[in-house]
Amino acid sequence: MYTVKKTIEISASHSLKLSYPSKCCDLHGHNWIISVYCRSMNLNADGMVVDFTHIKTLVKEKLDHKNLNEILPFNSTAENLAKWICDQIPQCYKVEVQESEGNLAIYEKDQ
Numbered sequence: 857m858y859t860v861k862k863t864i865e866i867s868a869s870h871s872l873k874l875s876y877p878s879k880c881c882d883l884h885g886h887n888w889i890i891s892v893y894c895r896s897m898n899l900n901a902d903g904m905v906v907d908f909t910h911i912k913t914l915v916k917e918k919l920d921h922k923n924l925n926e927i928l929p930f931n932s933t934a935e936n937l938a939k940w941i942c943d944q945i946p947q948c949y950k951v952e953v954q955e956s957e958g959n960l961a962i963y964e965k966d967q
């Protein structure tokens with residue numbers, strides 16, 4: 857089994873819709889650190905699980921320097937972002953989304 861991990865930084869803004877009062881409901885920004893894990897039993901014809909550059913492009917083109925509220929049809933919590941990113945990327949089984957030094961969400965597909 858082969859595994860690759862690609863770490864990407866995106867800068868974006870968002871506000872959350874929550875069922876309780878929170879500063880996070882106001883528009884604010886983060887530099888999210890996103891780690892994407894992909895795995896495969898076999899390599900493709902280029903000798904890769906997935907090209908690191910393709911992973912970066914898929915995530916950055918969609919999210920970097922955007923207002924996430926304008927482009928995503930769900931509440932952009934770190935948890936929801938992690939699952940959504942995992943669903944976009946071939947061979948991906950796990951995504952870590954770090955919002956700030958102390959805030960990390962992990963989505964991992966069931967085996």
Ligand SMILES: Nc1nc2c(c(=O)[nH]1)N=C([C@H](O)[C@H](O)COP(=O)(O)OP(=O)(O)OP(=O)(O)O)CN2
Pocket residue numbers: 872880884932933934935955956957958959961
């Ligand atoms: N489980 C989650 N909780 C929160 C999320 C989330 O995605 N998943 N997101 C937020 C907000 O985005 C907010 O910006 C972060 O809030 P907070 O923890 O207060 O963030 P700080 O970086 O300011 O953390 P400090 O510990 O105060 O430095 C909220 N919760």
Ligand SMILES: [Zn+2]
Pocket residue numbers: 870880884885886955
């Ligand atoms: Zn936030």
